[in-house]
Amino acid sequence: MDETTVDDGSAIRDGFSGQRMLVVPRAAVAKALRHPVTGKLMVTDAGHFPHAARHGRVRPRGAREHVLLVCTDGTGWCRTEGTRFTVSRGGTVLLPADRPHAYGALEADPWTLWWFHFTGVDAADLVRTAHAAAGGPVTHLRDPAPVVSLVSQVIDALDSGLTASAFIEAAGAAWHALTRVVATGRRGPGSDLSPLERAAAHLRAAAPRRTSVTALADMVGLSASQLTALFRERLGVTPLQFQVQLRMTRARELLDGTDLPVAAVARETGYDDPMYFSRQFTRVHGVSPTGYRSGAHGVRAAGSDHDPG
Known part of the structure; x- marks a missing residue:
């Protein structure tokens, strides 16, 4: 030191x-x-x-x-x-x-x-x-x-x-x-923004990079426990769960609107391990990324060469 x-x-x-x-x-x-x-x-x-x-x-x-x-x-x-x-x-x-x-x-x-x-x-x-x-x-x-x-x-x-x-x-x-x-x-x-609003704004701006709860709390002048309690009370999730939601929202956008392979979607949403990303996506949505894209959810169905327009 x-x-x-x-x-x-x-x-x-x-x-x-x-x-x-x-x-x-x-x-x-x-x-x-x-x-x-x-x-x-x-x-x-x-x-x-x-x-x-x-x-x-x-x-x-x-x-x-x-x-x-x-x-x-x-x-x-x-x-x-x-x-x-x-x-x-x-x-x-x-x-x-x-x-x-x-x-x-x-x-x-x-x-x-x-x-x-x-x-x-x-x-x-x-x-x-x-x-x-x-x-x-x-x-x-x-x-x-x-x-x-x-x-x-x-x-x-x-x-x-x-x-x-x-x-x-x-x-x-x-x-x-x-x-x-x-x-x-x-x-x-x-x-005029509350500490919760400021924290959420940072997470949206920084996504898909992960911000630790301690660092996030430091930004808005609260303890980690105070900030976590605010997230649970107002949003019903922890700060880490909120970040997962942001990542999953971005994943759905990419699966819906692009032909990127699942591994590339994983990287774009902050997951280095495609298998871990797939497990997280399936846990949140009840369907795998491939299943989500090939079903009615995606704008582009697997195997389709037509973009609606």
């Missing part, structure tokens, strides 16, 4: 239960920055640190990339440009590249942090625009869930592999997250 020493002499560390952290190899970053899309905005690192006791960073010369931090629970601090800020739930910090800064969790109430580092030819303009809108590096989001949902999608994209398409997907989600921060600074924060 790595440690850094802050200027009050205390140690701050990496490595937290339930964390996710993705670091793109710098050779891959250099190649991506020559791409016409990711050359404009490239995410180099991203992560989620839940209840990150004694976490922090001290960078006397700043980071090589710009840094976005979003706090969804607990409290931390950030020092930059000669000012120290308290960062609590909804606190969002944008740190420009190559500027000295330090940040960390408060010992008594450690923060839950979502973050990514980014670079590219458009990155500095986004940071400057956000600072101008907010009047400084710190913005408060009354509802951080939409931005955190996008950060989660950045993490998921990087986790899917070191490919151009993954980097483009991460860049798109990052761009959306950053522009939301800019818009919040201009208009002031606000959201």
